[in-house]
Amino acid sequence: MFKKWFKSDAPKKPAAPEVMGLYLGGSFELDALKLKLLTPQLCIEGAASKHLIQAVGQAELDSGGTLLRFYTDDDAFLQVVLDGGMSENHITDVKLWYFYSTTTIGNQAQWQQCLNNEISRPTYELEGHSFSRVWDAVGEESPPVAVTEKTWEED
Structure with missing residues (x-):
């Protein structure tokens, strides 16, 4: 009975979106050998093979799709485009982005x-x-x- 009186029901924050096992606070790893072989073809330096996800972004597109971005600890982000739903079956594109300049x-x-x-x-x-x-x-x-x-x- 007293629990009802003194219980604090803090409003729950909406959960960040998740897909392909990617989630806020999680991590993902690129194949280190493949990355090493590709590095000479890249315009960036120091691309990491291990990434910690520190933020997640979601944007609804005019086309009806959804853009998810998983921001990493090294100023990169993994961008996932979904069309028609929020599961792996709806993924139409995945890209790893690094800023070259601003x-x-x-x-x-x-x-x-x-x-x-x-x-x-x-x-x-x-x-x-x-x-x-x-x-x-x-x-x-x-x-x-x-x-x-x-x-x-x-x-």
């Missing part, structure tokens, strides 16, 4: 310069590597799209 945009002219010459193009050249867009677009340009991401972090 740029501050201070005014409209800089933003327009970036749009016209740096992003939204079907191909991109970097350190002698040519990268092609992996998403569908109508025409040569694919303008940026605003996406709202809900994130969960470890306490």
Whole structure:
């Protein structure tokens, strides 16, 4: 009886999404030998084979799909795209991302310069590597799209 009076029912936080055994506070490991063999072809240095998941993000896409990001302890993230549900059966794409560089945009002219010459193009050249867009677009340009991401972090 007294438990009912003094019990504190703190509101429960919604749980971070999970898929493929990936979850907040968990980890994943890339094959170290494969990573070592691929490293000369990469534009980044120091890619880790072991990753600790320190945050999880979820964004709903206009297409009806869901974007999950598992942010790691070395400023990378594993991006998982799902379409039609939240199970492994609905995964359409998985990519490991590392930031190569970041740029501050201070005014409209800089933003327009970036749009016209740096992003939204079907191909991109970097350190002698040519990268092609992996998403569908109508025409040569694919303008940026605003996406709202809900994130969960470890306490």
